[in-house]
Amino acid sequence: MEKNIVIKGAKENNLKGVDLTIPRDKMIVFTGLSGSGKSSLAFDTIYAEGQKKYVESLSSYARQFLGLMKKPDVQLIEGLSPAISIDQKTTNKNPRSTVGTVTEIYDYLRLLYARVGIPHCPVCGREISSQSVDTIVDHIMAHDEGTRLTIMAPIIKGRKGEHKNVISRIKRDGFIRIRLDGEMVRVDEQEEFNLNKNLKHTIDIVIDRIVLRPENRSRIAEAVELAVREGEGATNVLFQSKAEDGKTKDAEETFSTQLACPEHGVGIDEMEPRMFSFNAPYGSCETCTGLGFTLKIDDDNVVTEPSKSILDGAMGQVFSTMDAMGFYRQMLNQLAVDHKTDLSVPYKDLPIDFRNELLHGTGSRKLKYTYT
Incomplete structure (x- = not known):
């Protein structure tokens, strides 16, 4: 060169x-x-x-x-x-067109991300990877012989509720132990679990407790396979071994057979170039659809005279010139009734909730009104 x-x-x-x-x-x-x-x-x-x-x-x-x-x-x-x-003037009026797309450099960048990119959980930053049951077993068997294993299936992760149906199903399926909020509990010795429905709970099914030895590999593999099936692709393995001072040393690892964060459940599909294209619905931002900006109402431009009431022209001619029994006027009237608001009050003195719903809609909240 x-x-x-x-x-x-x-x-x-x-x-x-x-x-x-x-x-x-x-x-x-x-x-x-x-x-x-x-x-x-x-x-x-x-x-x-x-x-x-x-x-x-x-x-x-x-x-x-x-x-x-x-x-x-x-x-x-x-x-x-x-x-x-790179010219200061654009050669293409497509709002999604960039230097990268026009020069086709972006195509290679998308391919690079799809082939060598490593996804991470947006919550905890942990690398997201999938593992086969055999890979998980190999990782477990790499620990010291004699280590006590507790292989578990995560069922509930930090969710509020009493979870009576979940615990009943665990009993019905023949499992003996669960780990409830960090404590090992036998479900066959307790009729009911009165969990506080206002607190978050975490429940793992204890699939098997095994001592790590070469001759136990097939049993460990069966336990892992059952755990990932019950845990929807995830399993928690508790390793207990003796430290040099004679004390028990605990360590826990989470494995997943899916391309997902086993801790937070954030999953992604297999990476491919179209996932990184803002020109395609499959890869574009759901909020801006790949444009990089969104259209929103500027309250100050809509409400030009907040010292007036809505009916007297606070929003220009909107509503003030409408028929009192018109379609949109009836919608306004019902919104005012719902908020117990007087439309003759100056706009600036109206309740914040009323003003927000007037300008931005009620969202999933529905109002019933009559128009004839």
């Missing part, structure tokens, strides 16, 4: 046989008086020559958006790579 871009005999426009050597991979600035030949050298000579190489790499669809420049008046240019020139 050449270390420099070498230009000889540049005569484009007002250039007088300019010879120049420019280092590659550096930030280069052309500066000088107006008319000194900056644009002639940078755009009409260097870029015009590099553009030909770049356009050759594009699809015929992309070429239609890029006008070809005439061959520059220059004797020699060496060490020049395919070039991109």
